[in-house]
Amino acid sequence: MSNKDNAPPARRIFLSRVGGASGAALALPALFGGLAPALAGAQGAAAGAVAPQRASYLSLGPQEAACVEALVDAMCPADALTPGGVDCGLHVFIDRQLAGAWGRGDRLYRQGPWQPGKPQHGYQSPLTPEDHFKAGIAALRRETQKRTGKPIEQLDAARIDTLLQEVAADQWDDPRFALGAWFNDAFYPLFVQACFADPMYGGNRDKVFWRSVGFPGLPALHARNVVEFRGRAFPGAASPQSIGDFS
Numbered sequence: 001m002s003n004k005d006n007a008p009p010a011r012r013i014f015l016s017r018v019g020g021a022s023g024a025a026l027a028l029p030a031l032f033g034g035l036a037p038a039l040a041g042a043q044g045a046a047a048g049a050v051a052p053q054r055a056s057y058l059s060l061g062p063q064e065a066a067c068v069e070a071l072v073d074a075m076c077p078a079d080a081l082t083p084g085g086v087d088c089g090l091h092v093f094i095d096r097q098l099a100g101a102w103g104r105g106d107r108l109y110r111q112g113p114w115q116p117g118k119p120q121h122g123y124q125s126p127l128t129p130e131d132h133f134k135a136g137i138a139a140l141r142r143e144t145q146k147r148t149g150k151p152i153e154q155l156d157a158a159r160i161d162t163l164l165q166e167v168a169a170d171q172w173d174d175p176r177f178a179l180g181a182w183f184n185d186a187f188y189p190l191f192v193q194a195c196f197a198d199p200m201y202g203g204n205r206d207k208v209f210w211r212s213v214g215f216p217g218l219p220a221l222h223a224r225n226v227v228e229f230r231g232r233a234f235p236g237a238a239s240p241q242s243i244g245d246f247s
Contacts, residue, residue: 058099059130060091064137066153068094074160075191081212093194093203103130129186136182143172143179198242210240217241 057065072085072094082088097103105128117124125132144152144163152160166172168188170180194203196210198218204210207217214233216222217240225234 057095059103060095060098060134063141063151064134065091065095066151067137067141070153070155070160071164071187072191072194074157074164076195077157082208087205088195088208089199089203089205090191090194093197093201094190096202097190097193098130098133103133104128105130132182133186133190135177136179136186139177139179139182140167140172198244200243207240207242211237215240218243218246 060068068091069086072088072090074085076082076085076088076090078084078087085091101107108123108128110126110128112126114124114126123129127135141152144150144155147163148155148159152163155163164183167179167183170178172179173181196215197203199205199207209215210217214237216225216234216237221241222234222236225236
């Protein structure tokens, strides 16, 4: 993310950050936690491949949804590779994860006592992941209003981009809430998963991110292809297959 005119768009840096952890990002949605080249012609068709859709939210309220939509559009700008974040369904994925078993903390031990932990101790909070995520949205909206005089969803993408750099660098933390840790450990991982998860989970609509990086789809079907096409573009990546294609 950068506010400099000559800097690459936010997603360029995003893709380079994802490269080292693409295996996890491409799997089914997970708890908090070289890319193959795109085939010729995939980039040109990507931006117009997905029809805009309005979400029917299961977890996020109107102000929360507006904030999330603004963030994913700023972090995933529309260009020759993909449409904008909302048109890719990234906000839908995030909302569904919050509303589901992961958001409820179904697999977390939540009996307490609640004591400060080290990063290697994992998630330590009386809040469910959904509640923690919403607390971060509330803190971000509050701080943005205080610093800019406007709700974050009323700012342009370049301004949001600059603010998120500051948030990620812990410059917006205060005794009430650590916004940097929230963005880096909660929002950003969900954003990555939204981009590369199977489209049945709401994001990566029309497999647009799979196409942009030349990912052929369900990895369990490609054991032999990994050997045969190692170091070369796989022709089948032009039409990646998702779970829905086999249902």
